[in-house]
Amino acid sequence: MNLKIALFGIAREIVGQPTLEVSAPEGQSAQGLLQSLHARYPELARLSSLAVAVNNEYAADDTPLQERDEIALIPPVSGG
Amino acid sequence: MIHIDLTDQPIDVSAALRSVEADGAGAINTFIGTVRNKSTGRPVVRLEYEAYDSMALHQLRKVAEQAAEQWPMVEKITVIHRKGTLHIGDVAVVVAVSTPHRAESFAACQYIIDTLKQVVTIWKKEFYEDGDVWVAAHP
Known part of the structure:
Protein backbone atom coordinates (compact mmCIF):
# COMPACT_ATOMS: atom_id res chain seq x y z
CA MET A 1 0.00 0.00 0.00
CA ASN A 2 1.03 3.62 -0.44
CA LEU A 3 1.10 5.94 2.54
CA LYS A 4 1.16 9.70 2.31
CA ILE A 5 2.91 11.26 5.28
CA ALA A 6 2.74 14.91 6.31
CA LEU A 7 5.93 16.38 7.76
CA PHE A 8 6.38 19.32 10.09
CA GLY A 9 9.12 21.37 11.72
CA ILE A 10 12.52 19.75 11.85
CA ALA A 11 11.19 16.50 10.32
CA ARG A 12 10.14 18.49 7.23
CA GLU A 13 13.60 20.06 7.05
CA ILE A 14 15.42 16.72 7.45
CA VAL A 15 13.40 15.08 4.68
CA GLY A 16 13.49 18.23 2.58
CA GLN A 17 9.82 18.28 1.62
CA PRO A 18 6.43 18.76 3.33
CA THR A 19 4.96 15.39 2.35
CA LEU A 20 6.41 12.00 1.66
CA GLU A 21 4.88 9.02 -0.15
CA VAL A 22 6.15 5.62 0.89
CA SER A 23 5.13 2.16 -0.09
CA ALA A 24 4.61 -0.09 2.92
CA PRO A 25 3.43 -3.66 3.51
CA GLU A 26 -0.28 -4.08 4.32
CA GLY A 27 -0.90 -3.66 8.04
CA GLN A 28 2.38 -1.78 8.58
CA SER A 29 2.49 -0.54 12.17
CA ALA A 30 3.35 3.00 13.25
CA GLN A 31 6.56 1.63 14.77
CA GLY A 32 7.40 -0.22 11.54
CA LEU A 33 6.97 2.97 9.55
CA LEU A 34 9.30 4.85 11.92
CA GLN A 35 11.93 2.14 11.61
CA SER A 36 11.90 2.30 7.82
CA LEU A 37 12.08 6.10 7.90
CA HIS A 38 14.95 6.04 10.40
CA ALA A 39 16.86 3.80 7.99
CA ARG A 40 16.21 6.19 5.13
CA TYR A 41 16.75 9.41 7.07
CA PRO A 42 19.19 8.68 9.93
CA GLU A 43 18.88 12.24 11.25
CA LEU A 44 15.29 11.48 12.25
CA ALA A 45 16.64 8.95 14.76
CA ARG A 46 18.67 11.67 16.47
CA LEU A 47 15.60 13.69 17.50
CA SER A 48 14.53 13.73 21.17
CA SER A 49 11.34 12.00 20.08
CA LEU A 50 9.39 11.23 16.94
CA ALA A 51 5.75 10.19 17.07
CA VAL A 52 3.33 9.08 14.39
CA ALA A 53 -0.10 10.70 14.26
CA VAL A 54 -3.04 8.98 12.60
CA ASN A 55 -6.16 11.02 11.89
CA ASN A 56 -5.14 13.77 14.34
CA GLU A 57 -4.41 11.39 17.24
CA TYR A 58 -1.07 10.12 18.53
CA ALA A 59 -0.71 6.50 17.41
CA ALA A 60 0.48 3.67 19.65
CA ASP A 61 3.52 1.73 18.38
CA ASP A 62 1.38 -1.20 17.24
CA THR A 63 -1.32 0.86 15.51
CA PRO A 64 -1.83 -0.58 12.00
CA LEU A 65 -1.72 2.04 9.25
CA GLN A 66 -4.12 2.17 6.35
CA GLU A 67 -3.92 3.84 2.98
CA ARG A 68 -6.84 6.16 3.67
CA ASP A 69 -5.39 7.39 7.02
CA GLU A 70 -4.11 10.90 7.44
CA ILE A 71 -0.60 10.19 8.70
CA ALA A 72 1.92 12.68 10.05
CA LEU A 73 5.34 12.62 11.69
CA ILE A 74 5.41 14.57 14.94
CA PRO A 75 8.87 15.74 16.08
CA PRO A 76 9.17 17.16 19.64
CA VAL A 77 6.47 19.82 20.02
CA SER A 78 7.40 23.25 21.39
CA GLY A 79 4.27 25.39 21.46
CA GLY A 80 3.36 27.84 24.20
CA MET B 1 -18.16 26.47 26.93
CA ILE B 2 -14.87 26.09 25.11
CA HIS B 3 -13.37 28.38 22.48
CA ILE B 4 -10.22 27.34 20.61
CA ASP B 5 -8.31 29.22 17.93
CA LEU B 6 -5.06 29.07 16.02
CA THR B 7 -4.28 32.28 14.19
CA ASP B 8 -1.63 34.03 12.14
CA ARG B 18 -14.11 39.03 27.63
CA SER B 19 -14.89 35.71 25.94
CA VAL B 20 -14.75 33.86 29.28
CA GLU B 21 -16.88 36.33 31.24
CA ALA B 22 -19.85 34.56 32.86
CA ASP B 23 -22.44 35.53 35.46
CA GLY B 24 -21.48 32.51 37.56
CA ALA B 25 -17.78 33.34 37.50
CA GLY B 26 -16.09 34.88 40.51
CA ALA B 27 -12.66 34.30 39.02
CA ILE B 28 -11.00 34.64 35.65
CA ASN B 29 -7.48 33.31 35.42
CA THR B 30 -5.31 34.10 32.42
CA PHE B 31 -1.98 32.87 31.18
CA ILE B 32 -0.29 34.97 28.51
CA GLY B 33 2.80 33.50 26.87
CA THR B 34 5.06 36.13 25.28
CA VAL B 35 8.23 36.05 23.22
CA ARG B 36 11.34 36.45 25.38
CA ASN B 37 14.52 38.16 24.15
CA LYS B 38 16.80 35.34 25.29
CA SER B 39 16.97 31.57 25.13
CA THR B 40 19.53 29.82 27.34
CA GLY B 41 21.46 33.08 27.43
CA ARG B 42 21.47 33.58 23.65
CA PRO B 43 19.78 36.73 22.29
CA VAL B 44 16.69 35.86 20.23
CA VAL B 45 15.83 38.00 17.21
CA ARG B 46 12.47 36.43 16.30
CA LEU B 47 10.48 33.20 16.46
CA GLU B 48 8.59 31.26 13.88
CA TYR B 49 5.74 29.01 14.90
CA GLU B 50 4.62 26.23 12.59
CA ALA B 51 1.48 24.18 13.28
CA TYR B 52 -0.16 21.01 12.08
CA ASP B 53 -3.42 22.90 12.13
CA SER B 54 -6.08 20.19 12.17
CA MET B 55 -4.32 18.13 14.85
CA ALA B 56 -3.37 21.20 16.90
CA LEU B 57 -6.99 22.37 16.99
CA HIS B 58 -8.19 18.88 17.85
CA GLN B 59 -5.62 18.43 20.61
CA LEU B 60 -6.21 21.92 22.02
CA ARG B 61 -9.91 21.13 22.30
CA LYS B 62 -9.14 17.81 23.99
CA VAL B 63 -6.90 19.51 26.55
CA ALA B 64 -9.59 22.09 27.33
CA GLU B 65 -12.21 19.35 27.60
CA GLN B 66 -9.98 17.40 29.99
CA ALA B 67 -9.68 20.52 32.16
CA ALA B 68 -13.46 21.03 32.13
CA GLU B 69 -13.89 17.39 33.17
CA GLN B 70 -11.28 17.57 35.92
CA TRP B 71 -12.67 20.87 37.30
CA PRO B 72 -16.41 20.59 36.58
CA MET B 73 -17.10 24.05 38.03
CA VAL B 74 -15.38 25.64 35.02
CA GLU B 75 -17.67 28.14 33.29
CA LYS B 76 -15.70 28.97 30.14
CA ILE B 77 -12.33 28.27 28.59
CA THR B 78 -10.60 30.12 25.76
CA VAL B 79 -7.28 29.04 24.28
CA ILE B 80 -5.73 30.97 21.39
CA HIS B 81 -2.33 30.15 19.92
CA ARG B 82 -0.44 32.21 17.40
CA LYS B 83 1.48 30.90 14.42
CA GLY B 84 3.83 32.50 11.90
CA THR B 85 6.56 35.03 12.64
CA LEU B 86 6.65 36.65 16.10
CA HIS B 87 8.96 39.28 17.55
CA ILE B 88 10.13 40.07 21.08
CA GLY B 89 7.15 40.87 23.32
CA ASP B 90 4.52 39.45 20.97
CA VAL B 91 1.80 37.29 22.49
CA ALA B 92 2.22 33.66 21.45
CA VAL B 93 -0.57 32.07 23.47
CA VAL B 94 -3.48 33.04 25.72
CA VAL B 95 -5.32 30.69 28.06
CA ALA B 96 -8.31 32.13 29.93
CA VAL B 97 -10.49 30.20 32.35
CA SER B 98 -13.48 31.35 34.37
CA THR B 99 -14.76 29.55 37.45
CA PRO B 100 -16.93 30.41 40.49
CA HIS B 101 -13.88 30.50 42.82
CA ARG B 102 -10.21 31.25 42.22
CA ALA B 103 -8.55 27.95 43.14
CA GLU B 104 -10.12 26.05 40.23
CA SER B 105 -9.31 28.80 37.72
CA PHE B 106 -5.61 28.75 38.68
CA ALA B 107 -5.46 24.95 38.56
CA ALA B 108 -7.34 24.53 35.28
CA CYS B 109 -5.34 27.32 33.58
CA GLN B 110 -2.03 25.77 34.65
CA TYR B 111 -3.16 22.31 33.54
CA ILE B 112 -4.08 23.64 30.10
CA ILE B 113 -0.83 25.49 29.40
CA ASP B 114 1.35 22.69 30.82
CA THR B 115 -0.44 20.01 28.79
CA LEU B 116 -0.55 22.18 25.66
CA LYS B 117 3.24 22.37 25.74
CA GLN B 118 3.47 18.56 25.87
CA VAL B 119 0.95 17.47 23.25
CA VAL B 120 -0.22 20.23 20.91
CA THR B 121 1.35 20.00 17.45
CA ILE B 122 3.01 23.40 17.25
CA TRP B 123 6.73 23.90 16.66
CA LYS B 124 8.86 26.89 17.54
CA LYS B 125 12.01 27.88 15.70
CA GLU B 126 14.24 30.45 17.40
CA PHE B 127 16.27 32.80 15.23
CA TYR B 128 19.48 34.32 16.57
CA GLU B 129 21.85 36.75 14.92
CA ASP B 130 24.03 33.85 13.81
CA GLY B 131 21.69 30.93 13.25
CA ASP B 132 18.44 29.21 14.17
CA VAL B 133 17.25 26.21 16.17
CA TRP B 134 14.06 24.13 16.38
CA VAL B 135 13.34 24.26 20.11
CA ALA B 136 13.52 20.92 21.99
CA ALA B 137 14.23 18.95 18.80
CA HIS B 138 17.44 17.31 20.05
CA PRO B 139 18.38 15.87 23.44
Whole structure:
Protein backbone atom coordinates (compact mmCIF):
# COMPACT_ATOMS: atom_id res chain seq x y z
CA MET A 1 0.00 0.00 0.00
CA ASN A 2 1.03 3.62 -0.44
CA LEU A 3 1.10 5.94 2.54
CA LYS A 4 1.16 9.70 2.31
CA ILE A 5 2.91 11.26 5.28
CA ALA A 6 2.74 14.91 6.31
CA LEU A 7 5.93 16.38 7.76
CA PHE A 8 6.38 19.32 10.09
CA GLY A 9 9.12 21.37 11.72
CA ILE A 10 12.52 19.75 11.85
CA ALA A 11 11.19 16.50 10.32
CA ARG A 12 10.14 18.49 7.23
CA GLU A 13 13.60 20.06 7.05
CA ILE A 14 15.42 16.72 7.45
CA VAL A 15 13.40 15.08 4.68
CA GLY A 16 13.49 18.23 2.58
CA GLN A 17 9.82 18.28 1.62
CA PRO A 18 6.43 18.76 3.33
CA THR A 19 4.96 15.39 2.35
CA LEU A 20 6.41 12.00 1.66
CA GLU A 21 4.88 9.02 -0.15
CA VAL A 22 6.15 5.62 0.89
CA SER A 23 5.13 2.16 -0.09
CA ALA A 24 4.61 -0.09 2.92
CA PRO A 25 3.43 -3.66 3.51
CA GLU A 26 -0.28 -4.08 4.32
CA GLY A 27 -0.90 -3.66 8.04
CA GLN A 28 2.38 -1.78 8.58
CA SER A 29 2.49 -0.54 12.17
CA ALA A 30 3.35 3.00 13.25
CA GLN A 31 6.56 1.63 14.77
CA GLY A 32 7.40 -0.22 11.54
CA LEU A 33 6.97 2.97 9.55
CA LEU A 34 9.30 4.85 11.92
CA GLN A 35 11.93 2.14 11.61
CA SER A 36 11.90 2.30 7.82
CA LEU A 37 12.08 6.10 7.90
CA HIS A 38 14.95 6.04 10.40
CA ALA A 39 16.86 3.80 7.99
CA ARG A 40 16.21 6.19 5.13
CA TYR A 41 16.75 9.41 7.07
CA PRO A 42 19.19 8.68 9.93
CA GLU A 43 18.88 12.24 11.25
CA LEU A 44 15.29 11.48 12.25
CA ALA A 45 16.64 8.95 14.76
CA ARG A 46 18.67 11.67 16.47
CA LEU A 47 15.60 13.69 17.50
CA SER A 48 14.53 13.73 21.17
CA SER A 49 11.34 12.00 20.08
CA LEU A 50 9.39 11.23 16.94
CA ALA A 51 5.75 10.19 17.07
CA VAL A 52 3.33 9.08 14.39
CA ALA A 53 -0.10 10.70 14.26
CA VAL A 54 -3.04 8.98 12.60
CA ASN A 55 -6.16 11.02 11.89
CA ASN A 56 -5.14 13.77 14.34
CA GLU A 57 -4.41 11.39 17.24
CA TYR A 58 -1.07 10.12 18.53
CA ALA A 59 -0.71 6.50 17.41
CA ALA A 60 0.48 3.67 19.65
CA ASP A 61 3.52 1.73 18.38
CA ASP A 62 1.38 -1.20 17.24
CA THR A 63 -1.32 0.86 15.51
CA PRO A 64 -1.83 -0.58 12.00
CA LEU A 65 -1.72 2.04 9.25
CA GLN A 66 -4.12 2.17 6.35
CA GLU A 67 -3.92 3.84 2.98
CA ARG A 68 -6.84 6.16 3.67
CA ASP A 69 -5.39 7.39 7.02
CA GLU A 70 -4.11 10.90 7.44
CA ILE A 71 -0.60 10.19 8.70
CA ALA A 72 1.92 12.68 10.05
CA LEU A 73 5.34 12.62 11.69
CA ILE A 74 5.41 14.57 14.94
CA PRO A 75 8.87 15.74 16.08
CA PRO A 76 9.17 17.16 19.64
CA VAL A 77 6.47 19.82 20.02
CA SER A 78 7.40 23.25 21.39
CA GLY A 79 4.27 25.39 21.46
CA GLY A 80 3.36 27.84 24.20
CA MET B 1 -18.16 26.47 26.93
CA ILE B 2 -14.87 26.09 25.11
CA HIS B 3 -13.37 28.38 22.48
CA ILE B 4 -10.22 27.34 20.61
CA ASP B 5 -8.31 29.22 17.93
CA LEU B 6 -5.06 29.07 16.02
CA THR B 7 -4.28 32.28 14.19
CA ASP B 8 -1.63 34.03 12.14
CA GLN B 9 -2.99 37.40 13.31
CA PRO B 10 -2.02 39.22 16.54
CA ILE B 11 -4.02 37.88 19.50
CA ASP B 12 -6.54 40.31 21.00
CA VAL B 13 -5.94 39.61 24.71
CA SER B 14 -8.85 41.80 25.90
CA ALA B 15 -11.27 40.01 23.60
CA ALA B 16 -9.97 36.66 24.88
CA LEU B 17 -10.63 37.79 28.47
CA ARG B 18 -14.11 39.03 27.63
CA SER B 19 -14.89 35.71 25.94
CA VAL B 20 -14.75 33.86 29.28
CA GLU B 21 -16.88 36.33 31.24
CA ALA B 22 -19.85 34.56 32.86
CA ASP B 23 -22.44 35.53 35.46
CA GLY B 24 -21.48 32.51 37.56
CA ALA B 25 -17.78 33.34 37.50
CA GLY B 26 -16.09 34.88 40.51
CA ALA B 27 -12.66 34.30 39.02
CA ILE B 28 -11.00 34.64 35.65
CA ASN B 29 -7.48 33.31 35.42
CA THR B 30 -5.31 34.10 32.42
CA PHE B 31 -1.98 32.87 31.18
CA ILE B 32 -0.29 34.97 28.51
CA GLY B 33 2.80 33.50 26.87
CA THR B 34 5.06 36.13 25.28
CA VAL B 35 8.23 36.05 23.22
CA ARG B 36 11.34 36.45 25.38
CA ASN B 37 14.52 38.16 24.15
CA LYS B 38 16.80 35.34 25.29
CA SER B 39 16.97 31.57 25.13
CA THR B 40 19.53 29.82 27.34
CA GLY B 41 21.46 33.08 27.43
CA ARG B 42 21.47 33.58 23.65
CA PRO B 43 19.78 36.73 22.29
CA VAL B 44 16.69 35.86 20.23
CA VAL B 45 15.83 38.00 17.21
CA ARG B 46 12.47 36.43 16.30
CA LEU B 47 10.48 33.20 16.46
CA GLU B 48 8.59 31.26 13.88
CA TYR B 49 5.74 29.01 14.90
CA GLU B 50 4.62 26.23 12.59
CA ALA B 51 1.48 24.18 13.28
CA TYR B 52 -0.16 21.01 12.08
CA ASP B 53 -3.42 22.90 12.13
CA SER B 54 -6.08 20.19 12.17
CA MET B 55 -4.32 18.13 14.85
CA ALA B 56 -3.37 21.20 16.90
CA LEU B 57 -6.99 22.37 16.99
CA HIS B 58 -8.19 18.88 17.85
CA GLN B 59 -5.62 18.43 20.61
CA LEU B 60 -6.21 21.92 22.02
CA ARG B 61 -9.91 21.13 22.30
CA LYS B 62 -9.14 17.81 23.99
CA VAL B 63 -6.90 19.51 26.55
CA ALA B 64 -9.59 22.09 27.33
CA GLU B 65 -12.21 19.35 27.60
CA GLN B 66 -9.98 17.40 29.99
CA ALA B 67 -9.68 20.52 32.16
CA ALA B 68 -13.46 21.03 32.13
CA GLU B 69 -13.89 17.39 33.17
CA GLN B 70 -11.28 17.57 35.92
CA TRP B 71 -12.67 20.87 37.30
CA PRO B 72 -16.41 20.59 36.58
CA MET B 73 -17.10 24.05 38.03
CA VAL B 74 -15.38 25.64 35.02
CA GLU B 75 -17.67 28.14 33.29
CA LYS B 76 -15.70 28.97 30.14
CA ILE B 77 -12.33 28.27 28.59
CA THR B 78 -10.60 30.12 25.76
CA VAL B 79 -7.28 29.04 24.28
CA ILE B 80 -5.73 30.97 21.39
CA HIS B 81 -2.33 30.15 19.92
CA ARG B 82 -0.44 32.21 17.40
CA LYS B 83 1.48 30.90 14.42
CA GLY B 84 3.83 32.50 11.90
CA THR B 85 6.56 35.03 12.64
CA LEU B 86 6.65 36.65 16.10
CA HIS B 87 8.96 39.28 17.55
CA ILE B 88 10.13 40.07 21.08
CA GLY B 89 7.15 40.87 23.32
CA ASP B 90 4.52 39.45 20.97
CA VAL B 91 1.80 37.29 22.49
CA ALA B 92 2.22 33.66 21.45
CA VAL B 93 -0.57 32.07 23.47
CA VAL B 94 -3.48 33.04 25.72
CA VAL B 95 -5.32 30.69 28.06
CA ALA B 96 -8.31 32.13 29.93
CA VAL B 97 -10.49 30.20 32.35
CA SER B 98 -13.48 31.35 34.37
CA THR B 99 -14.76 29.55 37.45
CA PRO B 100 -16.93 30.41 40.49
CA HIS B 101 -13.88 30.50 42.82
CA ARG B 102 -10.21 31.25 42.22
CA ALA B 103 -8.55 27.95 43.14
CA GLU B 104 -10.12 26.05 40.23
CA SER B 105 -9.31 28.80 37.72
CA PHE B 106 -5.61 28.75 38.68
CA ALA B 107 -5.46 24.95 38.56
CA ALA B 108 -7.34 24.53 35.28
CA CYS B 109 -5.34 27.32 33.58
CA GLN B 110 -2.03 25.77 34.65
CA TYR B 111 -3.16 22.31 33.54
CA ILE B 112 -4.08 23.64 30.10
CA ILE B 113 -0.83 25.49 29.40
CA ASP B 114 1.35 22.69 30.82
CA THR B 115 -0.44 20.01 28.79
CA LEU B 116 -0.55 22.18 25.66
CA LYS B 117 3.24 22.37 25.74
CA GLN B 118 3.47 18.56 25.87
CA VAL B 119 0.95 17.47 23.25
CA VAL B 120 -0.22 20.23 20.91
CA THR B 121 1.35 20.00 17.45
CA ILE B 122 3.01 23.40 17.25
CA TRP B 123 6.73 23.90 16.66
CA LYS B 124 8.86 26.89 17.54
CA LYS B 125 12.01 27.88 15.70
CA GLU B 126 14.24 30.45 17.40
CA PHE B 127 16.27 32.80 15.23
CA TYR B 128 19.48 34.32 16.57
CA GLU B 129 21.85 36.75 14.92
CA ASP B 130 24.03 33.85 13.81
CA GLY B 131 21.69 30.93 13.25
CA ASP B 132 18.44 29.21 14.17
CA VAL B 133 17.25 26.21 16.17
CA TRP B 134 14.06 24.13 16.38
CA VAL B 135 13.34 24.26 20.11
CA ALA B 136 13.52 20.92 21.99
CA ALA B 137 14.23 18.95 18.80
CA HIS B 138 17.44 17.31 20.05
CA PRO B 139 18.38 15.87 23.44
